[in-house]
Amino acid sequence: MGYSGAVLAGGASKRFGEDKALFPYRGKPLLQWVLESLQGAKERFVVANRPYEGFGVPVYPDLLPGADSLSGLHSALSHARHPWVAVAACDLPFLSRDYWDFLYEKALASPYPVVVAYSGEGHLEPLAALYHKDCLPQVEGQIRAGDFLLRRIPETLGATYVPFAEVSARFGERVFLNANRKEELP
Numbered sequence: 347m348g349y350s351g352a353v354l355a356g357g358a359s360k361r362f363g364e365d366k367a368l369f370p371y372r373g374k375p376l377l378q379w380v381l382e383s384l385q386g387a388k389e390r391f392v393v394a395n396r397p398y399e400g401f402g403v404p405v406y407p408d409l410l411p412g413a414d415s416l417s418g419l420h421s422a423l424s425h426a427r428h429p430w431v432a433v434a435a436c437d438l439p440f441l442s443r444d445y446w447d448f449l450y451e452k453a454l455a456s457p458y459p460v461v462v463a464y465s466g467e468g469h470l471e472p473l474a475a476l477y478h479k480d481c482l483p484q485v486e487g488q489i490r491a492g493d494f495l496l497r498r499i500p501e502t503l504g505a506t507y508v509p510f511a512e513v514s515a516r517f518g519e520r521v522f523l524n525a526n527r528k529e530e531l532p
């Protein structure tokens with residue numbers, strides 16, 4: 347029992363202007379915040395096509411590169427040793443161990459291979475979500491078909507959707523605050 351934890355850090359950070367995974371925020375790199383939120387995972391690793399040294403976790407490359415974060419998700423699910431995988435972007439400093447444990451509780455009862463938060467407007471948080479390894483054929487098929495939309499995975503395979511109101515009531519309004527641009531960090 348227990349989940350694997352993967353942080354995607356292979357992006358171009360075009361909008362951020364420098365590698366956001368390494369950007370120091372409140373005393374530590376953004377990637378470190380996300381890795382620490384995954385301290386309840388049975389294993390932790392980074393998925394990226396460049397080295398990230400000094401974080402004490404393995405770094406695995408994309409196995410099917412070129413599909414943006416979908417490539418990262420594919421590599422995360424391929425490398426994970428546990429059936430459920432907590433998959434996070436590297437720019438979410440307000441995630442916490444309690445958040446992932448909360449999602450994992452839902453996963454254990456989920457008839458679907460994805461557990462993901464959504465807001466009333468249909469907005470999903472696919473890079474702060476749990477995926478079962480059963481998603482791999484769908485992920486690989488989308489990459490091969492050139493369809494890089496993450497939300498196609500829950501739409502196709504079904505998901506346990508967790509309302510944003512429930513998440514924010516427990517973990518705060520900022521739980522999914524991410525930094526596409528530097529000025530978005532409080």
Ligand SMILES: Nc1nc2c(ncn2[C@@H]2O[C@H](COP(=O)(O)OP(=O)(O)OP(=O)(O)O)[C@@H](O)[C@H]2O)c(=O)[nH]1
Nearest residue numbers: 354355356357358359360361393414415418435436
């Ligand atoms: N492994 C891997 N991760 C990726 C790839 N592209 C994006 N990511 C990661 O996916 C997450 C979400 O991506 P974005 O927020 O769009 O980050 P980004 O692509 O670096 O940013 P922009 O260049 O501004 O779009 C971040 O953690 C990225 O590091 C990729 O090709 N491979």
